[in-house]
Amino acid sequence: MGGSAPHRVAILVYDGVKLLDVVGPAEVFGEANRLGANYTIVLVSPTGADVTSSIGIRIAVDNVAATEPAPDTFLVAGADLYPRTPVPRDLIEATRTLALRAGRIASICTGAFILGGAGLLDGKRATTHWKVAHELAARCRASRVEPDAIYVRDGTTYTSAGVTAGIDLALALIEEDHGPELTRDVARALVVYLQRSGGQSQFSAPLQGPPPRSPALRRVTDVITANPGGNHSLGELAKHLNVSPRHLTRLFREELSTTPARYVEMIRFDIAKALLDQGHTATQTASLAGFPNYESMRRIFVRELSLSPAAYQRRFKTARRDDEG
Numbered sequence: 001m002g003g004s005a006p007h008r009v010a011i012l013v014y015d016g017v018k019l020l021d022v023v024g025p026a027e028v029f030g031e032a033n034r035l036g037a038n039y040t041i042v043l044v045s046p047t048g049a050d051v052t053s054s055i056g057i058r059i060a061v062d063n064v065a066a067t068e069p070a071p072d073t074f075l076v077a078g079a080d081l082y083p084r085t086p087v088p089r090d091l092i093e094a095t096r097t098l099a100l101r102a103g104r105i106a107s108i109c110t111g112a113f114i115l116g117g118a119g120l121l122d123g124k125r126a127t128t129h130w131k132v133a134h135e136l137a138a139r140c141r142a143s144r145v146e147p148d149a150i151y152v153r154d155g156t157t158y159t160s161a162g163v164t165a166g167i168d169l170a171l172a173l174i175e176e177d178h179g180p181e182l183t184r185d186v187a188r189a190l191v192v193y194l195q196r197s198g199g200q201s202q203f204s205a206p207l208q209g210p211p212p213r214s215p216a217l218r219r220v221t222d223v224i225t226a227n228p229g230g231n232h233s234l235g236e237l238a239k240h241l242n243v244s245p246r247h248l249t250r251l252f253r254e255e256l257s258t259t260p261a262r263y264v265e266m267i268r269f270d271i272a273k274a275l276l277d278q279g280h281t282a283t284q285t286a287s288l289a290g291f292p293n294y295e296s297m298r299r300i301f302v303r304e305l306s307l308s309p310a311a312y313q314r315r316f317k318t319a320r321r322d323d324e325g
Contacts, residue, residue, distance in 0.1 A: 011077060012045070044065050269289075
């Protein structure tokens with residue numbers, strides 16, 4: 001982009017919007033400008049009126065969506081409102097209007113629900129915050145939701161996870177425009193990772209996800225959760241319901257989109273994360289979470305998070321630096 005015309009970044013805001021969803025990416029683009037990029041950042045709302053953020057801070061708006069010039073990048077910020085309630089018609093119309101003109105479109109966190117409500121995720125891969133990924137999948141059945149991704153690109157459509165993932169996404173967009181060197185300088189200036197290791201699993205609370213619909217399968221999952229170290233082979237689990245292993249496998253696939261063995265593994269993994277968060281050693285954790293040994297636990301952590309159990313524990317043990325008094 002260099003000395004060419006400014007790259008216009010339009011961010012859609014509205015009452016109740018998450019402030020960090022707006023200012024996080026905006027600050028990343030602003031930092032890129034200080035290092036030689038040429039982004040113009042504008043805030044637009046459905047009516048052009050100023051809005052109030054989720055924490056009560058007023059946000060000054062630059063333009064109304066209907067008259068906003070074609071943005072090169074169109075970002076939709078998220079809010080706590082729209083996983084819980086339908087997206088209002090004016091917000092959907094503003095999103096469609098800007099998306100039709102934009103070179104690329106992106107959502108921050110639960111902004112994916114607004115893109116989805118506007119039909120802009122149909123036939124596309126997408127993500128959002130891990131807590132509401134299952135709700136997005138239920139609402140956007142024509143989309144493939146990837147709940148562990150920090151951000152997802154599908155063509156010119158981008159979606160990202162929780163609020164700070166908007167920073168990761170903005171860095172990815174800047175790298176697309178300017179390459180890795182400038183983007184690395186932006187990340188260093190903001191003291192953030194250029195690319196975070198692992199996915200959202202490292203941030204999710206243990207044992208999340210919708211429970212099985214059928215009482216029979218719920219009995220089996222309760223047995224696993226109550227005694228993660230027990231003998232949970234396919235044959236033993238099938239005996240609890242007096243069904244064939246094949247039938248039990250089918251139940252797991254239909255209701256939980258996984259296999260019995262993988263479910264057992266992930267229950268142990270979630271329990272292990274909680275135990276490490278509580279300060280247990282890795283060896284203690286492996287035993288208490290039901291893993292046969294430490295190495296089997298370590299393999300799952302590396303596969304799921306690209307982190308060893310010890311590295312996971314260091315990352316989430318405390319926000320205080322070791323050299324602080």
